[in-house]
Amino acid sequence: MQISSRQLQRLVADVDQQHRAGMASMPREIKDLHAVTRSLRGPRAGGLDDGAIAAFAESVELAAVAAYTAAAKSGLVTTKAVLDAATAFAGHHQEHAAAFGAAAGAAATKKANPKLLEAVGAQLAAAKDEMAILEIAYGLENAAAATYLFALGALTSKGALQLTASILPVEAQHAVVLGTVLGKKATDIFPSFETQSAAVDPSKFPVAA
Amino acid sequence: MTSQQDFSRDFLRREAQESQRLHEEIMPSYRNALNRLFGSESSNSADKSMATLNGLNRRGFLRLGGTTVLGAAVLAACGSTKSAATTTAGATTTAAAATTTTLGTTSSGVVVAEMSMDVLVLRTAQSIEELAVVAYQTAIDSGLVKTAAIGDAAKLFQAQHKEHAALFASLTKKAGGDPFTKPNPVILDAITPAIQALKDEMGIVRLALDLETAAAETYQSNVGTFMDVMLNQAIMTVGGVEARHVAALSSVLALPPVSKAFQITDKAVAYGTGVK
Numbered sequence: 001m002q003i004s005s006r007q008l009q010r011l012v013a014d015v016d017q018q019h020r021a022g023m024a025s026m027p028r029e030i031k032d033l034h035a036v037t038r039s040l041r042g043p044r045a046g047g048l049d050d051g052a053i054a055a056f057a058e059s060v061e062l063a064a065v066a067a068y069t070a071a072a073k074s075g076l077v078t079t080k081a082v083l084d085a086a087t088a089f090a091g092h093h094q095e096h097a098a099a100f101g102a103a104a105g106a107a108a109t110k111k112a113n114p115k116l117l118e119a120v121g122a123q124l125a126a127a128k129d130e131m132a133i134l135e136i137a138y139g140l141e142n143a144a145a146a147t148y149l150f151a152l153g154a155l156t157s158k159g160a161l162q163l164t165a166s167i168l169p170v171e172a173q174h175a176v177v178l179g180t181v182l183g184k185k186a187t188d189i190f191p192s193f194e195t196q197s198a199a200v201d202p203s204k205f206p207v208a209a
Numbered sequence: 210m211t212s213q214q215d216f217s218r219d220f221l222r223r224e225a226q227e228s229q230r231l232h233e234e235i236m237p238s239y240r241n242a243l244n245r246l247f248g249s250e251s252s253n254s255a256d257k258s259m260a261t262l263n264g265l266n267r268r269g270f271l272r273l274g275g276t277t278v279l280g281a282a283v284l285a286a287c288g289s290t291k292s293a294a295t296t297t298a299g300a301t302t303t304a305a306a307a308t309t310t311t312l313g314t315t316s317s318g319v320v321v322a323e324m325s326m327d328v329l330v331l332r333t334a335q336s337i338e339e340l341a342v343v344a345y346q347t348a349i350d351s352g353l354v355k356t357a358a359i360g361d362a363a364k365l366f367q368a369q370h371k372e373h374a375a376l377f378a379s380l381t382k383k384a385g386g387d388p389f390t391k392p393n394p395v396i397l398d399a400i401t402p403a404i405q406a407l408k409d410e411m412g413i414v415r416l417a418l419d420l421e422t423a424a425a426e427t428y429q430s431n432v433g434t435f436m437d438v439m440l441n442q443a444i445m446t447v448g449g450v451e452a453r454h455v456a457a458l459s460s461v462l463a464l465p466p467v468s469k470a471f472q473i474t475d476k477a478v479a480y481g482t483g484v485k
Binding site for chain 2: 089166
């Protein structure tokens with residue numbers, strides 16, 4: 001292939017331009033890469049296999065169902081629209097639990113995570129009004145999203161990975177609704193990246209025996 | 210483990226019907242959510258609750274596929290390239306097929322490039338983010354956005370898409386590829402007529418919703434396909450955020466902010482679309 005000096009000059013200029021453009025954005029890209037690397041630091045799977053992780057996720061979902069049910073019965077949720085949303089979200093979590101339970105197979109417990117239930121139960125018992133209930137639900141939804149981000153780093157089968165990836169966004173959307181009602185700052189409701197910082201740690205919140 | 214096919218058959222399909230029914234019955238919209246998010250903080254909590262969650266139960270809006278201004282164009286474009294991408298990937302049936310895709314040939318049949326599947330997925334992701342950045346800039350510059358809260362949301366979301374693009378660029382380099390720094394040309398071509406026909410703020414929000422939905426579903430669809438398993442997490446650090454954007458924009462359009470119990474991928478952009 002022949003190439004003229006003019007063509008060569010133009011190519012060199014193009015490469016130089018691309019190099020300069022790349023160098024200009026590199027510090028930001030490195031910073032972002034480090035940020036996401038940090039965001040991926042979370043609980044350790046501790047040797048759990050896919051079935052055990054799915055069973056753990058099932059237990060988290062059932063704890064969320066129990067929390068929403070308890071909240072609805074608390075008498076503190078007085079706004080019908082909030083109650084309706086809680087009912088809808090509880091229904092989603094029930095479906096998530098069924099899906100994770102099926103994924104877990106023999107490892108499924110069909111029981112709410114006992115320690116998570118205990119922790120959320122204590123928060124609900126201390127709640128004084130509807131906003132306090134919503135705050136608990138907001139934390140729970142963000143924790144669920146973070147937990148599934150953690151799970152995506154531990155699961156190995158394509159089916160389990162894809163199931164988890166279909167649920168994480170829904171928990172994040174629940175959090176948007178609840179955070180909006182709570183009047184949270186936009187940057188709280190819409191982080192730049194999902195993180196594992198609020199993930200439920202399976203070693204600290206084991207499934208029921 | 211139950212297979213993915215079982216999930217689809219036993220849960221996802223049933224869920225799609227059930228959640229549709231559920232939302233028609235009880236899930237309200239919250240049209241003015243962004244006003245409260247980005248606007249006045251004077252309203253009290255009860256007002257926020259009612260305004261956010263109450264009110265609209267528009268069955269017509271629940272048929273998501275039929276409501277999008279640009280969805281058909283995007284899907285048409287992506288659908289055509291999806292089959293092409295599938296064909297290309299399907300042709301690489303050697304041992305290396307799982308990790309390497311042959312990309313494009315000249316008219317004389319000479320192979321012009323090869324790149325790993327991971328790189329191809331990441332370049333596609335970056336191209337979508339770059340497109341979102343440009344689309345939001347177009348919206349901001351259009352003069353059609355009259356509501357300050359929507360303008361503020363557009364700026365925040367655009368800034369986040371810039372961060373997402375930078376992340377995908379970094380990951381592409383890390384995977385040994387060259388970042389794709391331009392808006393996805395196939396999708397851009399598909400939506401350009403619709404962009405040119407935009408007449409009002411709600412049209413812009415619908416465009417944003419289409420792009421955010423495509424992004425969220427694309428990243429979900431990529432999970433489980435990576436050779437570098439760390440990327441399953443990395444892409445969903447972004448995918449979850451796009452889903453949050455979808456919820457907010459849906460609310461502005463009086464659509465359910467959480468449309469179903471499981472996010473599906475029928476609007477996902479096939480990897481390789483426009484980035485070969």
